[in-house]
Amino acid sequence: MAEPVPLGDENEPALLLPASKTELFRVFNRLALQGFGGVLPVAHRHLVERERWLSPAQFLDLLTLSQVLPGPNIVNMALIIGDRFMGWRGALAACGGLLLLPLLIVLSLVVLYQQAAHLPWVAGALRGMGAVAAGLIFAIAIKLAPSLRISPLGWPAAAALVAATAVMVGLLRWPMAWVVLSLGALGMAGAGWRLRQLQRQARRVVP
Numbered sequence: 001m002a003e004p005v006p007l008g009d010e011n012e013p014a015l016l017l018p019a020s021k022t023e024l025f026r027v028f029n030r031l032a033l034q035g036f037g038g039v040l041p042v043a044h045r046h047l048v049e050r051e052r053w054l055s056p057a058q059f060l061d062l063l064t065l066s067q068v069l070p071g072p073n074i075v076n077m078a079l080i081i082g083d084r085f086m087g088w089r090g091a092l093a094a095c096g097g098l099l100l101l102p103l104l105i106v107l108s109l110v111v112l113y114q115q116a117a118h119l120p121w122v123a124g125a126l127r128g129m130g131a132v133a134a135g136l137i138f139a140i141a142i143k144l145a146p147s148l149r150i151s152p153l154g155w156p157a158a159a160a161l162v163a164a165t166a167v168m169v170g171l172l173r174w175p176m177a178w179v180v181l182s183l184g185a186l187g188m189a190g191a192g193w194r195l196r197q198l199q200r201q202a203r204r205v206v207p
């Protein structure tokens with residue numbers, strides 16, 4: 001059984017480690033098969049709430065890194081988590097669990113969709129699922145928002161960046177890559193400036 005790993009904050013529960021590469025494969029396979037409309041909400045529930053491999057703040061950090069890197073967010077996250085716990089073999093196990101069975105299912109559904117795409121009820125069902133997918137993304141945003149309380153930027157600046165991102169991507173339809181790079185650079189610069197301020201204040205306090 002995995003041993004608990006204490007966190008720096010005593011108010012947070014102890015984290016656990018995956019017992020084996022097989023467990024990495026099994027957990028990522030399970031969350032992938034449950035990820036209808038989007039895997040990120042299911043990933044948060046499994047990795048943070050159920051398995052307790054990550055704290056909410058760690059999940060947000062890995063999601064941020066996965067968002068900046070090219071490729072699908074959840075695939076990047078699986079590779080990072082697998083490598084973090086068990087090296088490159090763990091990365092392959094996590095990524096394999098995430099992609100293997102869903103790939104077979106999706107290929108089978110593509111064949112069926114090509115034969116039934118002309119049916120009105122099929123198109124209507126897909127449009128209806130779009131609302132569910134949007135709701136899932138909104139739900140994970142609500143879950144991740146409390147983790148911003150430990151951001152060196154502080155709540156007002158963090159909320160301003162969230163709002164700016166929503167406006168630029170959702171309303172103005174600016175390219176996501178440019179939005180992430182520009183606002184991400186602005187956020188990193190602001191966090192670095194704030195951390196330097198806190199360090200200077202700490203040095204003044206220490207005799």
